[in-house]
Amino acid sequence: MPAQVVASHHLLIVDDDALILAFVASVLTCAGYHVTQADSGETALSLALENPPDLALLDVAMPGMSGIELARRLQEETTTPVMFLSAHGEIDIVKDATALGAVGYLVKPVEATQIVPAVEAALARAEDIKRLRRTEANLTTALAAGRETSMAVGLLMTRFQTDRETAFEVLRDFARSRRRKINEVADELLKAEETLNAFRSAFLEHARSR
CATH class of the missing domain: 3.40.50.2300 (Response regulator)
Known part of the structure; x- marks a missing residue:
C-alpha cells in the first residue's frame, strides 16, 4: 500500500x-x-x-x-x-x-503502487489545462476590452476632430477621475452613441411621416 x-x-x-x-x-x-x-x-x-x-x-x-x-x-x-x-x-x-x-x-x-502517481499526474495535467483555459479567457476579455477602447477613441476623434493620442488621454483621464476602468467608460460611450443614433433615426422617420 x-x-x-x-x-x-x-x-x-x-x-x-x-x-x-x-x-x-x-x-x-x-x-x-x-x-x-x-x-x-x-x-x-x-x-x-x-x-x-x-x-x-x-x-x-x-x-x-x-x-x-x-x-x-x-x-x-x-x-x-x-x-x-x-x-x-x-x-x-x-x-x-x-x-x-x-x-x-x-x-x-x-498495481497498488501505480495508482497514486497516475492520479497525481492526472490532477496536475488537469490543473495545467484549467490554468490555460483561464489564461485564454483573460486574453479574450482583454482583447474585447481593447476593441471597445479603440472604437471609443475613434468615436472621440471623429466627434471632436482630434488626434488619437489626445482622444485616448481624455478618455483615460475621464475614467480615472471617476475611478472607473477605461473599457467600462468606453463601453458606455459606445452604447450612448448607439442610442443617440437610434433617436436620430427616429426623428428623421417622424419628420418624413408628417
Missing part, C-alpha cells in the same frame, strides 16, 4: 467490477483522497452533477453507459477531468478518448 500523501482532492471512481472498484477506492482512500464510488455510468453521472469531483476515474467498458459515453457527458455537463481504467485491448480506445479531454489512464490489472 502506498504511503500516506497530503491530498484533499475529491475523486469519483467508476467500475462495474466490484473487486476492482473496492481495490482502487481503498488505495486512494488510504492515500488521503476523498473518494466516491459508482458501479455504473448512470449512477456516476448523477453523482457528478450533484457534487462535481476534481477527477473521475472511469472504466472504459461498462454495461449501459460506457466510460467513453460517460466522459462525453461529463465534458458536456460539468468541467470534470477524466482518466480511464482500461484493459490491454482497450488502449487504442483510450488513446482516441484524449479528444474528450482525458488526462491519463491506468491499464488493468492495476
Whole structure:
C-alpha cells in the first residue's frame, strides 16, 4: 500500500467490477483522497452533477453507459477531468478518448503502487489545462476590452476632430477621475452613441411621416 500523501482532492471512481472498484477506492482512500464510488455510468453521472469531483476515474467498458459515453457527458455537463481504467485491448480506445479531454489512464490489472502517481499526474495535467483555459479567457476579455477602447477613441476623434493620442488621454483621464476602468467608460460611450443614433433615426422617420 502506498504511503500516506497530503491530498484533499475529491475523486469519483467508476467500475462495474466490484473487486476492482473496492481495490482502487481503498488505495486512494488510504492515500488521503476523498473518494466516491459508482458501479455504473448512470449512477456516476448523477453523482457528478450533484457534487462535481476534481477527477473521475472511469472504466472504459461498462454495461449501459460506457466510460467513453460517460466522459462525453461529463465534458458536456460539468468541467470534470477524466482518466480511464482500461484493459490491454482497450488502449487504442483510450488513446482516441484524449479528444474528450482525458488526462491519463491506468491499464488493468492495476498495481497498488501505480495508482497514486497516475492520479497525481492526472490532477496536475488537469490543473495545467484549467490554468490555460483561464489564461485564454483573460486574453479574450482583454482583447474585447481593447476593441471597445479603440472604437471609443475613434468615436472621440471623429466627434471632436482630434488626434488619437489626445482622444485616448481624455478618455483615460475621464475614467480615472471617476475611478472607473477605461473599457467600462468606453463601453458606455459606445452604447450612448448607439442610442443617440437610434433617436436620430427616429426623428428623421417622424419628420418624413408628417
